[in-house]
Amino acid sequence: MQMESLYQEIILDHYKHPHGRGLRDPFGAEVHHVNPTCGDEITLRVQLGGTDAEAKVEDVSYDGQGCSISQASASVLYELLVGKTVGEALAVSEEFRTLMQGRGKVEPDEDVLEDAVAFAGVAKYPARVKCALLSWMAFKDATAQAVGAETGGTP
Amino acid sequence: MQMESLYQEIILDHYKHPHGRGLRDPFGAEVHHVNPTCGDEITLRVQLGGTDAEAKVEDVSYDGQGCSISQASASVLYELLVGKTVGEALAVSEEFRTLMQGRGKVEPDEDVLEDAVAFAGVAKYPARVKCALLSWMAFKDATAQAVGAETGGTP
């Protein structure tokens, strides 16, 4: 089965045992994203330690419904991004997006992506790329809002 | 040239020397018909000697612009219908319509249609059938209006 390139062991593990799942307080911003083709949804919160690129991502919490790919992807995101600076986290996000949209022709950088390299096979299934990206897009959006909200709040 | 089956000598004669052309008084009804595909137009008046099927078609007068087929057809209509009873005239019109819409498969009845049999070839050119029918449709419409107007006007 070609399918094993899609459903890597790591993905199935994260799917069955998601990390960081559940919505938590405190949070700087919360967003709700939907995949209009399949109806999958995610609610995602971020808590940052400040407003600049050097600020820490203190927590990412999430809930929602979705397929194994989207669920595992949120779990990996949690593992990877919490504890990084905002700048680093967005850089990893960007690398992940490039991998996903690369149609299987982009070589993943394991140093940057760690467990997320397991998603390399998803890039060959265009219909699933959106599943893998759902939480990452939500993270980017929430982070922008959190930074904006806090910056806006500074006198 | 196949075209000679379309442009019968009689048609060209009527086209070059139209009979009854020009708008005249008195008239019981006037209509204006247009062929939307080519922009050809006819204004046509009828004067009837009464309101029932036995009433005479006393005059048909017309003006407008159009191709040889539509002009000749109006001229032949004038020749054929003026002097007939309304009932007879409508019967001839119906016969003519059947011939025109018969796609070249209807045998024309020369006793009824006289000169109008020359249009038999037009039926093989669907785009021209509307040209040939323009004045006939106008006649039918005007006659219905003339009968209706006079009937309506009777106390």
Place this chain on the structure above:
Amino acid sequence: MTATAARPSALDVEAIRADFPILSRTVRDGRKLVYLDSGATSQKPRQVLDAEREFYEQHNAAVHRGAHQLAEEATDLYEGARATVAAFIGAQFDEIVFTKNATEGINLVAYSLGNAATAGPEAARFAVGPGDEIVVTEMEHHANLLPWQQLCQRTGATLRWFGLTDDGRLDLSDVDSVITGRAKVVALTHQSNALGTINPLEVISARAHAVGALVVLDACQSVPHMPVDVMSTGADFVAFSGHKMLGPTGVGVLWGRRELLAAMPPFLTGGSMIEVVRMEGSTFAPPPMRFEAGVPNIAQAVGLGAAVDYLDAVGMEKVHAHERALTAYALDGLATVDGLRIIGPPTNEARGGAVSFTVDGIHPHDVGQVLDDLGVAVRVGHHCAWPVMRRYAVPATTRATFYLYNSTDDIDALVAGVEQAKRFFS
């Protein structure tokens, strides 16, 4: 599974399949293609492709416009297709409007009604405004829901709807309070693409007509699959798509009662739908031309005519019987899978060959992926009927749909594939 179920009908499926080139291709790792997604779009027989190609290679011209021979031939073929489609659904020739898909057909009706308010006295009876109601159902495809939501938004009318019962039927317990005297339109689907349900039209159209409302029928999933005579549906308008009935993409049909089409204002405007045009204002041609602005989808209409000829030659009664048998076989087969839940009528009563289901603990997307890997093409998601998913509290379903070229082997592959997905994700 009984012996009769295994040989579902008199259809010679092997002979039919030979007409569909795509059915002999393989997918993924050289798997035989098992196409169970005809509810989304059907495959096309050689005869349809040949008709389109012959049109382009021999007769292509703009219709209704030229005085030259190609234009005559193209017009004859296009209008011939109209006559073919009309006969197929028991309609008059000039009641058939070619659209680009069913979606456009339904939008046409909604926009024409919306335009009626400013289109002069003749059209006033069609006008929709505040206080008026538009009635739909909770099982509508987005194509028969959003145009009405939008019409309400534009005009201030109110949208109302029939809810659904737990077993996938319309809740008709209180028809008269859903369709009130304020209803102007009742729009519903003949067969649900998400649930498979076939709706009882008589009770709804009787009530609709009693209060003077127009009935708009979405026949996307019925006309391709069973004999439909528009006059006996009780509907005033019927819309369907060519691509779901062996025809090309890019063509649909709207049927409307002659006297309604004749009085309604136009929707799309432009060339070929006019009577007289002046800078100051224009008048319009009678239907069907009034509703076909611009150079139409000529080759596609011709292709659809060929598709109808193909279906006619097979016989719609037989197509329907074949699909009923396949559906029974599928319901039986899927019932053997532990943890599988049918979303929609669980029995073969008043239902067509769209079978939606969920599998405990596995997301439909993942079920679909495993099936795809095995060569079995199904659809996953909300099937453009998102409110149905909400109603049954599922994120999405996996849906298999059948057509004349499917056999019980295809369904065996489906059932085996679902079992495999369960093993994979257990």
Place this chain on the structure above:
Amino acid sequence: MTATAARPSALDVEAIRADFPILSRTVRDGRKLVYLDSGATSQKPRQVLDAEREFYEQHNAAVHRGAHQLAEEATDLYEGARATVAAFIGAQFDEIVFTKNATEGINLVAYSLGNAATAGPEAARFAVGPGDEIVVTEMEHHANLLPWQQLCQRTGATLRWFGLTDDGRLDLSDVDSVITGRAKVVALTHQSNALGTINPLEVISARAHAVGALVVLDACQSVPHMPVDVMSTGADFVAFSGHKMLGPTGVGVLWGRRELLAAMPPFLTGGSMIEVVRMEGSTFAPPPMRFEAGVPNIAQAVGLGAAVDYLDAVGMEKVHAHERALTAYALDGLATVDGLRIIGPPTNEARGGAVSFTVDGIHPHDVGQVLDDLGVAVRVGHHCAWPVMRRYAVPATTRATFYLYNSTDDIDALVAGVEQAKRFFS
């Protein structure tokens, strides 16, 4: 006629003709077909027909919907065609909306603006109402006139227009008083299908933008015939049809500036154009999906992509040069016919290959009929530009239009045919 005119360009017309199966058929009494009606619709090369057929035989599925392999392939081909079309006109991928024809594209813009009044605050800037003005020209095709007349009728806005000069040009003597501060839209054609005139876009779009009006360009007769870079037209929207540029019937293109499409309300609503759907109301996908409701004309878009590839391979500069040479040759040839009057620019200055004319004493329908009998296919009538006929006080014209597969032989046949018509009706 000079030697250069007889060999008009570097195009290998014979090789090109060999790609168009229909050009080797005969008409009427075994006459060679001389096709001079490409302005109505063009013929299709084998490459386009093959692309469509291959789509159906190998990849047919509903796009954007399935998780199976065919659906992936179909989506790739469809979106690939979008990218091809975008590159062809210098646009961004997501600025290309596939429509069924140019007529739908223009109606889309007109209806979207009409919907803006009730579509919430973001859309309010597009709303049109009493006091607003829509500006067109007297040379518009009905497709770029009626949608605006209708928008005015629905919203209470006022239609204004540029008149024409005696030699077939826009009368631009008073641009500022035609396009006033009340103008919301200026809609005009790039090249007139009835006159051949190519309009100077800069002066009009500069004024339009100065007063904050949107510019809608009808490029039906320009994009197929010359290199067009949408960004340098100054237009905000550009519409054209696939069937006039070697593509299939049933597909057109609307290009719109990204920021405009992103803010405009939808037109047709239904499947695939949504974000979230609830019975109570729905939200919409970003463009281009927002404007493509329902299963689209997939195979036709793929065919159009192949047509663009074909034109690209020939080179639009060469196509244009070839047509300019043919037009010069035709204007020279027709000038030799006594009693023939060109309706439109008499010289080859800022003009394309649509040559309309009348012949003294012979109705255009009769000229067309004689030509048809000789195998020469032209168009007669008002060419869906009825106001142009009124402006020049003619009932109709005979029109010859040229494309890359035409040669000077075709024009010789045209001129000889007109002479024959004169003899016949003298």
